[in-house]
Structures are given as C-alpha cells and as structure tokens.
Amino acid sequence: MDQIKDRLLDAALLHVPFDGWSEAAFRAAMSDTGIEPQMARAACPRGAVDLAVAYHLRGDAEMVRRMHRTDLTDMRIRDKVGLAIRYRIEAAEDKELVRRGATLFALPQHAAEGSRLVWGTADRIWTLLGDTSEDVNWYTKRASLSAVYGSTVLYWLGDETPGEQATWEFLDRRIGNVMDFEKAKAQLRKNPLFKPFLAGPDFLARQIRPPHARPRHRMPGWLSPRTE
Known part of the structure; x- marks a missing residue:
C-alpha cells in the first residue's frame, strides 16, 4: 500500500498545481500510473487528502535525512x-x-x-534534537515551534527575494522572539518577589506528562498521581 501511495503521489504532483489536492488530481494520478481504482482507493481511502498528508510526511522525512547528514556538534x-x-x-x-x-x-x-501535521513536524524536530521534556514544557515547546514553522511557511509562500533570503531572516527573528520570551520567563522565576505567586502554577505544570509517558491511554496528557 505504501508503494502504491508513493506512485500515486509522484504522479499527482504534476496535476496538483492546476487542480489542487482534488478528486480530479487523484483520478489523473490513477490514470497516469495505471493503478486500478480499487487498489488506489485501498491505499488512499480519502483520495487526494491522503496524498496531501503523504506529501507533508515526505517533507518531514527529507528534513530528518538532511539533519542526520549535518554536523550539529558546535551549533x-x-x-x-x-x-x-x-x-x-x-x-x-x-x-x-x-x-x-x-x-x-x-x-x-x-x-x-x-x-496535526504541523504539530507532528514540530514534534519530529524536537525529538530529533534530543528533547527530553517530561512535563508541560513538552507541550509548550511544540506549540511555540508550530507557530514559528507555520508563520514562516506563510511568509515563504509570498517571498520573491533571491534565495528566499527574506524568509530566512524572518525565521531568525521569530526564533529570536521565542528565545526572548523564554529568557523573560527564566528571569521572572528567579525574582523572589514572584516566587510565591508561581508556586501553585509551577506545581501543576510539573504534574503534566506528555502522551508517550503513558502509552496505554490515548489522551493528550495526564496528571501524575500525588506522591507523599
């Protein structure tokens, strides 16, 4: 099924710029590949929507491959x-x-x-970079990165500068904004005047666990049981 989906996706990419991720593009992909409709529908029950999802995941996989080939040691x-x-x-x-x-x-x-796809991309990036968060930070990191990634993609779509230079400058500014916010939070936590007000929220935040911590529950998060 994966091989069939890949063939359909490769064929559909020629039609999507004109027909969008639509039934017309899906039918054209079936025609181009010669794949029987029954097999195509088995691989992609939602038609072009499943191909659009596969296209996004293919981009995620390529990003991971390029990161693995890059020396990140001193970065x-x-x-x-x-x-x-x-x-x-x-x-x-x-x-x-x-x-x-x-x-x-x-x-x-x-x-x-x-x-879900954008969140998945952010999750793959943080996992790739070795994120070990086991509390609410697991969620906040991915939420912040999802916002940065989404806004940068939208900027990139309208960028006509050579080499998309304006996009990479925009990306650097957005990451800078997030880093400044994190620094401000750290300074706030160090301020003794605010510690009494943050004790409660901090306690609750430490009890929140990411989904992978309890895989038997298909929930977005959970509160750890109170320990004496």
Whole structure:
C-alpha cells in the first residue's frame, strides 16, 4: 500500500498545481500510473487528502535525512531549530504544492488534520534534537515551534527575494522572539518577589506528562498521581 501511495503521489504532483489536492488530481494520478481504482482507493481511502498528508510526511522525512547528514556538534539550539525548519521548507521545493495544501487544510473538515501535521513536524524536530521534556514544557515547546514553522511557511509562500533570503531572516527573528520570551520567563522565576505567586502554577505544570509517558491511554496528557 505504501508503494502504491508513493506512485500515486509522484504522479499527482504534476496535476496538483492546476487542480489542487482534488478528486480530479487523484483520478489523473490513477490514470497516469495505471493503478486500478480499487487498489488506489485501498491505499488512499480519502483520495487526494491522503496524498496531501503523504506529501507533508515526505517533507518531514527529507528534513530528518538532511539533519542526520549535518554536523550539529558546535551549533546553538536556536541555530539547530532554525536549520531544521529551513530544511523542512526547502524539502517542499514547489510553492504551489504547498499553497494548494494550505488551501485544502484551511477547510473546516480538514483543519484538524492540518494542525496535526504541523504539530507532528514540530514534534519530529524536537525529538530529533534530543528533547527530553517530561512535563508541560513538552507541550509548550511544540506549540511555540508550530507557530514559528507555520508563520514562516506563510511568509515563504509570498517571498520573491533571491534565495528566499527574506524568509530566512524572518525565521531568525521569530526564533529570536521565542528565545526572548523564554529568557523573560527564566528571569521572572528567579525574582523572589514572584516566587510565591508561581508556586501553585509551577506545581501543576510539573504534574503534566506528555502522551508517550503513558502509552496505554490515548489522551493528550495526564496528571501524575500525588506522591507523599
């Protein structure tokens, strides 16, 4: 099924710039590949929507491959994050394919899927960089990175500067904004005047665990039992 989906995706990429991630593009891909409709529907029950998802995941995989081939030893964490996002955007290659995907996942019936894909990209980046968060930070890191990635993609779609230089400068500013916010939070926590007010929220935040901590529960998070 994966091989069939890959063949359909490769064929559909020629039609998506004109037809979008639509039934027309899916049918054209079936025609181009000669894959029987029954097999194509088995591999992609939702048709072009499944191909759009596969296209996004293919970009994630390419980003991971490029990061593994890059020496990250002496790089700061912000530079590693910025490089990962840049690799991920460059993996898309054709802006029209991404633009059509953004249109698809902006539809109400597919909006949740689009958000899940962006969150998944942020999760792959943090996992790749060795994130070991076991509390609420697991969520905040991915939420912040999802926002940075999403806004940078939108900027990139309208960028006409040579080499997309304006996009990479925009990305650096967005990461800088997040780092400044994290520094401000750290300074706030060090201030003895605010410690009594942060004790309660900090305690609750430490009890929150990421989904992988309890895989038997398909929940977005959980509160650890109180220990004496």
